[in-house]
Amino acid sequence: MDFLRQFFNTVLYVQLSPRRLVVRDPRSRACFDEVPEVAIHRPAGGRATVCAVGAEARAQAAGSDVVVVNPLAHPRTLVSDFIVAEQLLKFAIRRLYGGRAVFRPSPEIVMHPVDDYEGGLTPVEIRALQELALGAGASRARVWQGPALSDDELLLRRYPPAGRMLA
CATH class of the missing domain: 2.30.36 (Actin; Chain A, domain 2)
Structure with a gap:
């Protein structure tokens, strides 16, 4: 039973900026790290x-x-081309798993914009990040603002008080 819970309780961590896109599976420690x-x-x-x-x-x-x-490079906003950004995230997730077409449950995806944005993220940008994750196959999408998260924090879903989940 514990195996099934772990299998269906997957999480992916996505750190994004105009310079890097990192998608990490904290359970397997598989990582996609590329220029976006x-x-x-x-x-x-x-x-x-x-x-x-x-x-x-x-x-x-x-x-x-x-x-x-x-699709992540724009002077005023986090996502400059939503459709291309969604395709990029889908590609990264496929590459993370080696392109294997085996049955894989939809993960929870934690999106983490790593740059500081003057005035913080707007509700529109938060929604865009959530929609990117959902469009890439997430069962649930959350947006994290704060320090980088460790694998244990992601797996246990215990986030440090130095940051917060944005709604």
């Missing part, structure tokens, strides 16, 4: 597709119909 850049192939008259993420995205930029986008 996405190479998008946009053929004339065709459908846009993601062709590379992270460091590989820059290498793909040589193609004339490839555009590199950082």
